[in-house]
Every structure is written in C-alpha cells, then in structure tokens.
C-alpha cells in the first residue's frame with residue numbers, strides 16, 4: 001500500500017486537506033469515511049467473518065451516514081451522533097465529515113445536490129467553504 005494514497009488515511013485524518021487540483025479527490029470515489037477494502041483481500045482476514053450478525057448500533061446512525069444529510073447537520077449533531085462511533089475524527093476534526101461529504105457528492109454528481117452544497121458555503125470552517133466553492137464551480 002501507499003500510505004499517501006490510502007483512502008482510509010485520506011478520509012479519517014484531520015491533518016489532511018486535499019487541495020482542489022489534487023487527483024486524489026477523484027480517486028477517493030464515494031468513500032465517506034475509511035475504506036478497508038484491503039482487509040477483505042488480506043489472506044489473514046479474508047472470509048473470516050461468516051456474516052449473519054448485525055453491526056451493533058448501525059440502525060441508530062444509518063440515516064446520518066448520507067453525505068447530503070451530513071452537510072445539513074451542525075457540528076454539535078456530528079459530535080453527538082457520529083463522533084462516538086467513528087472516533088478517528090476528533091472534535092477538532094469534524095470539518096472533515098463535511099469535506100468528505102462534499103467530495104462524495106462531487107464524485108457522483110447530480111444537479112439535485114447543488115442546494116446541499118450551497119448550504120455549507122457559509123460554514124464556520126474555511127476548508128469546508130473552499131471545498132463547497134470548488135464543487136459548485138466545477139459542477140455547475
């Protein structure tokens with residue numbers, strides 16, 4: 001693996017902000033948080049989980065794991081609902097959820113997403129505002 005291109009690292013590190021011209025924005029595709037495809041390929045791990053068990057608590061957060069929903073959530077909601085379960089992103093890194101959501105929408109762009117993106121043009125975090133401006137400028 002290349003740690004600099006690893007989607008898990010790129011989407012779960014609060015120290016990384018990809019500039020608009022970085023090709024990795026597109027390479028991330030529709031991954032919102034993490035990736036871990038390699039764990040399914042690794043011979044030490046592949047086919048070890050037989051399935052059948054629900055992921056504990058998934059029902060409680062599933063409706064929020066939607067990029068359009070995340071753009072409409074405030075940071076208090078993200079801290080309360082997503083952060084306890086997806087703990088790689090700490091309280092100071094919650095802007096990353098919105099940047100990741102914007103990237104997912106950009107990589108599967110549909111015109112109906114435009115208002116969701118506009119909703120964060122006035123976000124308190126400059127990185128979110130920059131990403132939203134880039135998405136709108138490149139897609140509309």
Ligand code: SF4
Pocket residue numbers: 001002005006007008009034035036037038039
């Ligand atoms: S499969 Fe995903 S998590 Fe694994 S190294 Fe590649 S990008 Fe990273």
